[in-house]
Amino acid sequence: MHILVKGFYGFKNLGDELILFSLLSRIEEKFHPKQISIIAGDPQRLEEWLLQHKDFFPPIFKKLTFLPTPNKWEYIAQVLGFGKKYDFYVFGGGQVVDEERRFPHNGWNLPLLYRGTINKGNFALVGGIGTQNKDGTIILHKMLLEKAEMVVLRDSFSYGIAEKYLDDEITKVLLFWDLSLPLLEESKKLFEQKKVKNFRDPYLLINLSPLCDFATSLKKIKAFVKKYPHAQPLYFPGNILEDKKYFTKLQEHLPDIDLFDWTKAGLTTTMKCLYFAEAGIWARLHFLYPLKFFGRPFEILRNSHKIQVNLAEID
Numbered sequence: 001m002h003i004l005v006k007g008f009y010g011f012k013n014l015g016d017e018l019i020l021f022s023l024l025s026r027i028e029e030k031f032h033p034k035q036i037s038i039i040a041g042d043p044q045r046l047e048e049w050l051l052q053h054k055d056f057f058p059p060i061f062k063k064l065t066f067l068p069t070p071n072k073w074e075y076i077a078q079v080l081g082f083g084k085k086y087d088f089y090v091f092g093g094g095q096v097v098d099e100e101r102r103f104p105h106n107g108w109n110l111p112l113l114y115r116g117t118i119n120k121g122n123f124a125l126v127g128g129i130g131t132q133n134k135d136g137t138i139i140l141h142k143m144l145l146e147k148a149e150m151v152v153l154r155d156s157f158s159y160g161i162a163e164k165y166l167d168d169e170i171t172k173v174l175l176f177w178d179l180s181l182p183l184l185e186e187s188k189k190l191f192e193q194k195k196v197k198n199f200r201d202p203y204l205l206i207n208l209s210p211l212c213d214f215a216t217s218l219k220k221i222k223a224f225v226k227k228y229p230h231a232q233p234l235y236f237p238g239n240i241l242e243d244k245k246y247f248t249k250l251q252e253h254l255p256d257i258d259l260f261d262w263t264k265a266g267l268t269t270t271m272k273c274l275y276f277a278e279a280g281i282w283a284r285l286h287f288l289y290p291l292k293f294f295g296r297p298f299e300i301l302r303n304s305h306k307i308q309v310n311l312a313e314i315d
Contacts, residue, residue, distance in 0.1 A: 001033040004086040007093040007127075010040025010066070012240035014262050014270070015286025017049065018180040019093045021056055023126065026152075026179075027090060028060045037065045037086070045263075053267045078113045089114065089123035093179060094286075095306055096127035097144065099137040107140050118143070124150040126179070129158040131305050141165065154178045157309040177313055180286060184293045187271040198276040199269065202231040205280035205287070206257070207238050208246040212283050212302045218253060224281045224299055225254065231278045233257040238284040285310055 005023070008016045020038075027036060040046040043066035054061040070078060077083050091114075097107035104112055111118050125148040132138050142165050145151060151173040153159050159175045166173065190196070204225060208217055225233055233254050237243035240263055247259050262270040274290040279297040282288050285307050291298040292314050300307065 001031055001087045002035045002037065003027060003031060003033045003088045003090060005036060005038045005090045005093075007039075007091070007096070008041075009038055009093070010042045010046035012042070012045070012263055014238055015180070015284060015289075016094055017046070018183055018286060019127075019178075020050075021053070022179040022182050023090070023093050024060055024064075025056075025182075031088065033063065033088075035065060036060070036063050037067050039067050039069060041069060043068050049263065056267075075113070079115075081116055083113075087122075089117050091123055091125055092127035094127050095130060096125060097137075097141060098128070098130035098306065099132075099134050100130060100304070100306075106137070107144070108136075110144065111140070118147050121147045121149050123148055124152065126152045127158075128154045128306060128310070129161050132161065148172070150174075152176050152179075155309045155313050157305075178289060178310060180289065181293070183271075184290055187268075187275065188294060191272070191275055196272065199272050202228075202278050203234040203258075204228050204231045205236045205260075205274070205277045205282065205291070206233055206250070207236050207280070207282040207284055207287050208243055208250075208301065209239065209283040210242050214246070214249065217283075217301050218250075220299065220301060221250070221281055222253065224279075228278055234260050234273075234277075236260050236262070236273065236280075236282075236287065238282075238287050243284075289314070 009020055024036070027033065038046070047066045050061070074083065091110055099106050117123055125144055129141060132141060141161060145162050145165050149172070151162060153162060153173060153175050154177055156175065159173065162173045163170055206221055233256065235247045235250060235257055237247065240261070250257055260273055275294050277291065277296050280287065280291045281299045281301060282291070283301040288298055288300060288307060288311060292311055
């Protein structure tokens with residue numbers, strides 16, 4: 001069996017790449033495929049990053065193939081039904097259907113690009129399902145949930161939506177919680193058992209995303225930093241491509257701020273950075289989520305439905 005995995009992988013977003021660790025392990029457990037192809041924003045970098053951590057999934061690493069995102073002509077061929085065919089498809093990993101994203105990345109890219117696959121039900125839907133404020137979203141949710149052979153949802157809100165549409169077929173839905181959770185649990189257990197010590201002096205974690213208003217966020221960040229005068233501000237860009245640019249802007253106001261680039265650090269060091277933080281002020285779910293799981297104080301710069309429902313699940 002050859003499986004295609006399509007999500008927001010390989011775009012230097014730590015949240016999605018943490019999810020990918022667990023997702024690959026679960027694909028191996030469930031399907032035992034001969035080959036897994038992953039569509040990635042930067043295939044070479046993603047392969048090299050996973051290669052650093054191949055001990056997490058030794059049986060499966062040799063089965064992985066990393067594919068670039070299709071170009072315009074390949075997208076057209078895919079829409080017309082002439083794209084490469086796979087035995088099974090795994091769509092998602094994070095917020096797989098979310099009307100807060102712009103079209104077609106709100107989930108409509110799936111039936112547009114994989115119409116035949118959707119009709120056959122030859123796919124698994126994995127991740128979170130967002131709000132249903134638009135008629136088109138309701139149609140999309142109903143279609144994907146009914147057609148999917150398997151559904152793995154990461155929060156009870158998403159599960160409630162599935163219950164509305166599936167009735168007796170709800171048995172095909174697994175409520176797993178967030179897919180990054182096993183990795184966080186394993187890291188916490190390892191650090192506690194080995195009594196691992198902090199890898200640097202006390203620090204605060206700060207993250208910004210393009211969805212934040214910089215002026216408003218800066219006021220909150222300054223007030224937050226004042227609460228911890230003994231800790232150095234450490235900027236942690238969750239999505240390197242989108243968040244890193246705010247580091248130089250913050251340096252103008254917080255001269256002692258430092259940068260932690262997780263793409264150049266190993267996974268263990270990255271988990272230590274999250275685990276040993278004094279506190280954090282963040283904008284992205286998969287940096288608030290570890291902080292809450294590790295019991296670190298945090299403040300939210302930009303709230304959203306996705307953040308609310310997923311943080312509530314940890315309770």
